[in-house]
Amino acid sequence: MTRLLTRTAFLVFVATIAQTTSATERPNIVFILADDLGIGDTKCYGGERCQIETPNIDALAAGGLRFTDAHVNASVCVPTRVGIMTGRYPWRFGTPERGGPWGFLGLRFPTSTFTLGKMFQAAGYRAGYVGKWHLGLTMVTKDGKVQGPTNVDYTKPVKIGPVQFGFDDSFILPGSLDMFPYAFLRNNIWQGEVTTQKGWSAFNRVGPAEKDFEDDEVLETFYQEAESFIGRQKKVSPFFLFLALTAPHTPTSPGKNWRGKSDLGVYGDFVMEVDHGVGRVRAALKRRGLDQNTLVLFASDHGAASYAGNTLKATPNQIRLLEKQGHYASGPHRGYKFSVYEGGLRVPLIANWPRKIKAGKTCDALVGLNDLMATFAEISDAKIADGAGTDSISFAPLLDNPKSSGARTNLxxxxxxxxxxxxxxxxxxxxxxxxxxxxxxxxxxxxxxxxxxxxxxxxxxxxxxxxxxxxxxxxxxxxxxxxxxxxxxxxxxxxxxxxxxxxxxxxxxxxxxxxxxxxxxxxxxxxxxxxxxxxxxxx
Structure with a gap:
């Protein structure tokens, strides 16, 4: 009897070790998405035609893999994010839920939709989301009518937000940095007191705002939230963090510590603060001893905006003034945000995973950011629900063999x-x-x-x-x-x-x-x- 109990205990012990080993072998994944960052806004892509110092993004590329033919599904914010979150072309979805302007927009897809958050949750990952959401929310209104600038009840949690789409922890801004309401939500709960009206430099869209909200503090707030999320993670349990930045999207509002950093001007300052965030994330991972088995990816949601630059007011064509200074946000490509040309659709994509990816490599295969779902599923041993992610093709094999042709042939x-x-x-x-x-x-x-x-x-x-x-x-x-x-x-x-x-x-x-x-x-x-x-x- 004693031998039987000893043998049973041993088997339980072995099974526990096996489960723990399996969990720790699965990588953590951090996906950092910049907003309106052109492929030429980083040194590792722009080379001599880039006049902004981006040492952290460059180091990420030098230590990992840089994709040269990565694309988004649209040269505008919302559909790109739909494609990333669902692994499905955004034009396949039906009519979005009704909503108000800017950050008051309704849900872009129903809660039944399979998302990255749901996929990672089902696979045993802790799923976190920090940053710009821009996929719609269902807010509580005072009059029962469609949400908008005058009728939202900020004392009540939103009915539908990141929580309903599979994220265990979330800290978000509803839309872009120049889109009211200017207020954060943590796990669907409005933070602070949304009691005033504010607007920012680019378009001066004045609308509801939290009384202490400041546009030039948002990136730093997101970085602290990302550090906090990483700091709570343990080696035995894998996690996924989606860090969606609000820069260098207008308003061009670098934090006080970043003003005057770039020789290019305030636009360069803002990009440098984006670059700083990559360094902050990697440092947080290293402090927790998680850096070696964490896949960090960095990308942008589309190309640079032609109305952005060193004039704080959104000004048509001012990006070309940066070109006169020798800085080409679109790199060697034509066009900007909103266009069909490569300057709007081709984006940086960098993958760094010390345990898996060899340093200093490039990959010329065609990939889309809608491929992240299938790629993450293959890497994490997660399962994609039947009928979901149907436009997502894994590029995980390219991480091992970046010179292979890749599975995607069209996009x-x-x-x-x-x-x-x-x-x-x-x-x-x-x-x-x-x-x-x-x-x-x-x-x-x-x-x-x-x-x-x-x-x-x-x-x-x-x-x-x-x-x-x-x-x-x-x-x-x-x-x-x-x-x-x-x-x-x-x-x-x-x-x-x-x-x-x-x-x-x-x-x-x-x-x-x-x-x-x-x-x-x-x-x-x-x-x-x-x-x-x-x-x-x-x-």
Whole structure:
């Protein structure tokens, strides 16, 4: 009997050790997402054309892996974040929940949606979210009507927020730094007293604010929250932290300790404070002895804003003033935030994992930030729910072998509307011009480009005509990184095949292998945001 008990105790002990070993072998994951940071805003990507010192981001790259062909799903904030959080193209989702302006926007997708938070929770990870949320909240209102600037009850927790999407710990700002309400929430609970009205330099959007909230203290607050979250973690239990920064998105508001740091000016100061956050996170991991088995990824939600720069007021085209100083936020690429061009869609992506990734490597394979769900699942041994993450393809093998071709061969993106399709080195934009209204500096303006295309076409336009030259742009981004040479007229079959690829991925409800699915909306036209004069001509 004694021998039996001893043997049973031994087996329990072995099983416990096995479970503990398994947990500690799974890496912690920290994903840091900058806001409106151009690929050329960091030295490790911009080189001599970058006039901002970014030693911490550069060190992250030098000690790990730098991706050169990483893209977002849209050159604007919200859809990019939807793609990251769900592993699904944002245009597949249905009509968002009603909400008010800016940070009062309603839910971008229902609570039944499978998210990164839910995936990590189910896998036994502690899931944390710190920073800009911008995926919508359901707030309690005083009058029972749709939430907005005048009727939210800040004494009551929001009904739906990060908690309902799988995050154990959260500390968020509802929207961007220039979008009211200017107040934080911890685990769905408003912090402080939202009793005043404030606005900031860029657009001076005045709205509800917590009485002590200051725009130039937000990044430091987020860094302290991230450090606190990491400081509470233990080696035996893995964790995931999503740190979503609010910079260098306008208002350009570096903390007091960062003003005057950059020779480039206040824009450089703000980017340097972003860089500082990467160093803070890595130092916090090292203090806890977690640095060797933590995968740290750094990226941006899209390219730089053309209205940002050293003038605090949002000013069209002022980013080009930085170019006159030798700083190119878009690197060697054309376009900015809101556009179909690479300057809006191609982003930095750096992976650092001392235990796994060899230092100083680069990877030229095509990846999308929507691939993070499948990548994280493979790395953490987490499971993606059936029918979820259906546009996410793991790039985990590239962490071991960055010179391999990678599993992704095509990717669907958007500007503020028009579709963009990558297929190998080919890129097709389903519009003439920048795909942007051009109010802030993207050129050619959408309206101008469409009028020029219609004039060049010289006859009545039909809907079928819209998917060929002169109404589309085809580039080989390997040979033409600045997208100067539109090859659509020379390669009509290539254009047609890429249009067919988009139609197929819309019809299948997924871009990965598997059973055909339904999109959340019944009809998804491939020609998005046509100018009114074009729509009238088609009817």
């Amino acid at each position: 669907v993106m958007q500007s503020i509307g028009p579709f963009v399709i990558r297929d190998g080195d080919w890129k097709l934009c389903l519009c003439p011009g920048s795909g942007s209204h051009g109010v802030y500096g993207n050129r050619p303006k959408s309206e101008d480009a469409w009028r020029a295309a219609v004039k060049a076409f010289g006859r009545q336009v039909t809907r079928n005509d819209l998917n060929a030259a002169p109404f589309v742009q085809l580039f080989n981004v390997s040979n033409d990184p600045h997208e100067d040479h539109n090859l659509a007229a020379k390669h009509p079959k290539r254009v047609a095949s890429m249009v067919a690829l988009l139609r197929q991925q819309i019809a299948n409800g997924r871009s990965t292998a598997g059973e055909k699915l339904n999109n959340d909306r019944a009809k998804i036209p491939i020609n998005q945001r046509l100018p009114e004069f074009v729509r009238k001509a088609l009817n």
